[in-house]
Amino acid sequence: MNTFGNLFRITTFGESHGAAIGVIIDGCPAGLEIDEDFIQLELNRRKPGQSKITTQRKEADQFKILSGTINGKATGTPIAIVIENEDQRSKDYSHVEHVFRPSHADYTYQAKYGLRDHRGGGRSSARETAARVAAGAIAKLFLMQLDITVQAYVSQVGNIVAPDYQHLDLSKTEDNIVRCPDAATAEKMIALIDDIRLQRDTIGGVVTGVIKNPVVGLGEPVFDKLHATLGYAMLGVNAVKGFEYGSGFAGVTLKGSEHNDAFYADGEKIKTKTNHSGGVQGGISNGEDIYFNVAFKPVATIMQDQETVNDQGEAAIVSGKGRHDPCVVPRAVPIVEAMAALVMADMVLLARTNKI
Amino acid sequence: MNTFGNLFRITTFGESHGAAIGVIIDGCPAGLEIDEDFIQLELNRRKPGQSKITTQRKEADQFKILSGTINGKATGTPIAIVIENEDQRSKDYSHVEHVFRPSHADYTYQAKYGLRDHRGGGRSSARETAARVAAGAIAKLFLMQLDITVQAYVSQVGNIVAPDYQHLDLSKTEDNIVRCPDAATAEKMIALIDDIRLQRDTIGGVVTGVIKNPVVGLGEPVFDKLHATLGYAMLGVNAVKGFEYGSGFAGVTLKGSEHNDAFYADGEKIKTKTNHSGGVQGGISNGEDIYFNVAFKPVATIMQDQETVNDQGEAAIVSGKGRHDPCVVPRAVPIVEAMAALVMADMVLLARTNKI
Amino acid sequence: MNTFGNLFRITTFGESHGAAIGVIIDGCPAGLEIDEDFIQLELNRRKPGQSKITTQRKEADQFKILSGTINGKATGTPIAIVIENEDQRSKDYSHVEHVFRPSHADYTYQAKYGLRDHRGGGRSSARETAARVAAGAIAKLFLMQLDITVQAYVSQVGNIVAPDYQHLDLSKTEDNIVRCPDAATAEKMIALIDDIRLQRDTIGGVVTGVIKNPVVGLGEPVFDKLHATLGYAMLGVNAVKGFEYGSGFAGVTLKGSEHNDAFYADGEKIKTKTNHSGGVQGGISNGEDIYFNVAFKPVATIMQDQETVNDQGEAAIVSGKGRHDPCVVPRAVPIVEAMAALVMADMVLLARTNKI
């Protein structure tokens, strides 16, 4: 169950404070150049300790490829990537060994498995997503061959909302520490997060993903619709509470006559005048931009005392310790991109088999 | 790719205007009593022609079980269910054989497969969901053994929004034709849909799902989190544009100190004081109610002329013909329940294998 | 678990004496011409009542396609095929409702599921293989596009063994009722089966499969080696006890210097001088003929009284009733071909995704 994808497929492993985390990428097409610098850059975008508004935990997040390449190219066999855990400070977690932190996975893991790795949340830690980012980087390298780009940015923090993606220059996403391409909005977001951090509290946000130049015909009806698979991918990321694409939840208030995207011919290409469909119709890409929103709740770890129970069912207090993000969305941007890239790479391969 | 689920698994087939649609349910535990009346009741809730606010197309939607039962009980072998297509009027669709209807799947199917069944949308028709409802009914029968209930209702049509589910009596959902358990809201919704219908237009809405008394420990980290699988299931339903659970998109504006659900002991049970988590923590059920919203766009078929292109890439007009729903959500209620029940049944079986 | 294949994938359903059996073929590439006459011919090769050496049970085995085609072509959506059960005589089986027939699946189904469909063996009946043959016919139609041929024949009945396939004209397989292309051997086999039948007994045999002109590069290391998948497919057929390919069990007595297949260049092509490898090296096809043997045990139903126990664990006698094959291999030939074709079609599609 720790496997994602059909043909371009990943299996991740690892806990927050174990020896290492990692991923096996199975089904990467042979001949793909594996640019290790690019993988490291992607990991750096996700790693902790990047700025004042992220956790101060330090991890180099340096990866090592154990298999599946020769002379810098994928051989078609599984690519195993390992990232060692360094700055673990497992003792920081001794106070929660027998206590269930509110809105964390402590209780549910204990109930499901009968035991748990309490150190840093174990498997439920967002640290696992580093493995996804490494794998997603390889998926991106594959998509680049087809000129498909997968981008994400922070579109909302608390009540501060960025303009629609059509009005943004996504190349500016990395220009600031909150990863919002609109400088004015970014400034407000950073100020809010900093304020929240000083309150020893946390805040939620939204990451928007945009896939440009998708191949027409991606997505597998009926259950594996392109957007359903994207949604499944995003909802599997830690702290995600919602997914919408195209017109999304706001679209429910529109009439069909307002919502429908009229087709027109643009030379050889068939295009749509509007894009409420979010680039997907009947679960299959139509060539327009695919865009979607991913809602992240406020981080559960706060630097405050909270009421809870322990594993004996007795009332207890858990205090906020350790190093945590006041807002998860800046570091979630590369994760959203990675998951979207993995979905798209898989769908590209699946689509090779649709016709005789 | 027309298969859904891991252990409790369905494979559907069929087009809107072919000979029949149907489903194979594989992995239904042996010994389950298959109450055929119940299955028919569920199908009746979804079938067309129920009321003035749904399509007037007539389908009996009578099903036949071809295999997998003996003396009314599941044998553990595949249960095949077939529903014949009756009121097909395929000629109604001759005008769209070479034209791509806006915001339908005509163009994308053509592009993906190189040919398509244009009659009634073929495989992309919501008719396929009848097969899911039949299968979902069997999943419900299984869940009933564990006292798990899966309910859904219409919580929004256009801008008309029902109160939160905690304030509703869900047993009243079937009391009106729009399937909103709040009578006053239902009245407004029906009036709105009727008005929209007279405008020869359509409108979107939201269906809310509520799962009560879930077993603690359901859901498979990391990719197959319970809510991720529910979201994947819902996003695979026709016309769905978004999914959120628990606090959802609104939760992003909350602080962690507001959002966290404090644990307390209720006798032997561990419960939470609030339920922003929507019954799922770290992807695993914690025993509280699981609740979620599913956004449906306005139906793409409107009784108006619309600009489009034909399969030669030439400008064309498509006129609204046939019999269609002005709003899909009343009939989507049993579909949402069916998909949720399928997910839960699968997760119940998977959870049997978590521990030694 | 009633699903076979990755991309070209089938799910079968149905019991011997239920309403119908059938199959959903998912992943058949769009645009493939579905020749219904060919499918029926394949079914006719498998159906009971063909000759004096097969069971006298009569089944027309007429199939109906319920979905997935338009104008005689596959649309890329699931193709559902149903075959109704006609000549059921379920009462013939009332004597075994509470008794476990030796070397049948009665006891194991009862133990596994807690109940069973005792009529004609229920799901464990070889009747299920008709669904495979129908699906396999479609796989063959796909392979024909690539000039890949899949053939099988009876190479052994009891102790009577046909010459090696290299010395046979496989186009003569259908020239006699035992389906051995060597006329002299066929005559002996028929006489033996007839003799066994008069003894009210049964006898085993071997079916040999030969795949000519396979594409080079089919098969997925490490677990899904081409021959491993073929073996898995064959061992899933009723009454099969063994599978070997290339040199097989006899090859274990050879030295490496005798067994190795030397490569040579035949114009542009790379070929091997011998073919102990059976056309597969490292689990991947090398372009040479793929050939394999499938061992079938003697049919368990004999027209004699046998000692056994009933479902109360008491000693009992089961007498031979009903209509059964004295030897299964003549009718197994199209089943072996069907399963091999399904494997090859799947591997052809998978191989489309190996390289960038």
Added chain:
Amino acid sequence: MNTFGNLFRITTFGESHGAAIGVIIDGCPAGLEIDEDFIQLELNRRKPGQSKITTQRKEADQFKILSGTINGKATGTPIAIVIENEDQRSKDYSHVEHVFRPSHADYTYQAKYGLRDHRGGGRSSARETAARVAAGAIAKLFLMQLDITVQAYVSQVGNIVAPDYQHLDLSKTEDNIVRCPDAATAEKMIALIDDIRLQRDTIGGVVTGVIKNPVVGLGEPVFDKLHATLGYAMLGVNAVKGFEYGSGFAGVTLKGSEHNDAFYADGEKIKTKTNHSGGVQGGISNGEDIYFNVAFKPVATIMQDQETVNDQGEAAIVSGKGRHDPCVVPRAVPIVEAMAALVMADMVLLARTNKI
């Protein structure tokens, strides 16, 4: 495609001369004690350099667990195991970089992927099976909880055949370097292998597997019959050419009246007087011993010059270099056991979901 199993599931990675090989075990039930000494013992049984009749390549084959355990117990999350490659001598393989070794996978990998890791056979090397043995050891630990034992031994080398397993004391398998529990036969086998080695040649053999005390009811009809899954598992092991269980190929010459296994009651238990079924009826275990034979071809690498072609399609000579096994079966014994244990562990978990 480098994944094996449904619920108890492994994914392997690694090439003969890359940085490391390894495996992720997903679905190991939480709470299982992971005895690391036992895993190492199993790896030692497979590792090279054990005796004069195996390859002299030296590998410590020391493993490291990176995830999935705490305090020596499985947590239910993926268990990643890594084994570093040490004694690589990649230069030994420079002579085959552009040449296709006869009956190796060099040509087929090149044809399939367009490039290959030529060092030691890359992914096609039997080195990959060390990962399976490590995973299989964990499967064995799980099966031990149920008192199911999985044993294998060498039953044939060249023409030297051991007595049937019923006449052997399988606890003596490790008493000699060829792993045949019959001392007299073992002596002959060792002499033969030693002679073959001096001839700079290789020889094939058979490994027999025996599973005692299986739970009744394991195996999933129709495609995933217990023996079909065992066969699939074995045929995926390097150099395997055939699989048979129970009466196997020899059984085809028997009559039904000879072959059928009569049931009788042994107290509460239902047993069979004979066991031609090999413990499996209708694809489901009946509680009797499961036994099967696995045929291994002679190792392709011989210490002789052989004719072949290079990657330009030109005639070439490949000379025997490096360190290789003259006969693979002694080291294949733990591999056969590992794969059988993985199948059984998976089937045990699947069987938990058969009934309500």
